[in-house]
Amino acid sequence: MKEKIYPSGVIHRLSAYLRYLVQLDEVGRTTVSSREISDAAGVNSAEIRRDLSLFKVVGKRGVGYNIKSLITRFNEIIGAQQExxxxxxxxxxxxxxxxxxxxxxxxxxxxxxxxxxxxxxxxxxxxxxxxxxxxxxxxxxxxxxxxxxxxxxxxxxxxxxxxxxxxx
Missing domain, CATH: 3.40.50.720 (NAD(P)-binding Rossmann-like Domain)
Incomplete structure (x- = not known):
């Protein structure tokens, strides 16, 4: 399977998203909205939704995105799943x-x-x-x-x- 190449700006934003998601996970949160990620990362929520769709991540309208799934997916993308x-x-x-x-x-x-x-x-x-x-x-x-x-x-x-x- 061919490895997907993402633009550097997207990867830079991804690391900001990941830091925020890890903080939420550590306090026991299970879901997050694009608006919350937007506020924390200082990125327009529409751009966050575009980034998430680029990463093949889907959320539930009115509920948001599963934090653990996002963390797992983002770690796969940046190669952090490797020990x-x-x-x-x-x-x-x-x-x-x-x-x-x-x-x-x-x-x-x-x-x-x-x-x-x-x-x-x-x-x-x-x-x-x-x-x-x-x-x-x-x-x-x-x-x-x-x-x-x-x-x-x-x-x-x-x-x-x-x-x-x-x-x-």
Missing amino acids: TRIALIGAGHLGTAIVNYDPLPKHGFVISTIFDNDPERIGQKVGNLVVKDIRELENVVKRHKIATAILAVSPEAAQEVTDLLDDP
């Missing part, structure tokens, strides 16, 4: 906050491993992950084919960690 495995370096306060940040998995990002150089933190649990020794970084990243890392380390340590990640 991105992430290595997190730094198990301090910032690293712990990132691990516990709920919206990441909703957007296809999964923190799959966490590293630190502090012997007090190594072996401890952060969320559902066990902190690994930073010296294992290169092997774990290669073994699990992790292509993305988040650095939650001091500015002084950032270059050293980046060098570890860049080593072939």
Whole structure:
């Protein structure tokens, strides 16, 4: 099946729609009208309806659009349904906050491993992950084919960690 190419303006608007829809979903909303999306995204509601029809999304007159269906469809279009495995370096306060940040998995990002150089933190649990020794970084990243890392380390340590990640 041939992949559909959408104009960049449409994709830009789509990301604004998606951010708003995720917020609604997080507070338990199930439907949304084009008028609500219009108000939130600052886009004419007729243009929103045109965009939605371009994406083959239909709503019910007087009810609106199903939020979960819109989120699923928009994620398919922008490629966010694909899971991105992430290595997190730094198990301090910032690293712990990132691990516990709920919206990441909703957007296809999964923190799959966490590293630190502090012997007090190594072996401890952060969320559902066990902190690994930073010296294992290169092997774990290669073994699990992790292509993305988040650095939650001091500015002084950032270059050293980046060098570890860049080593072939």
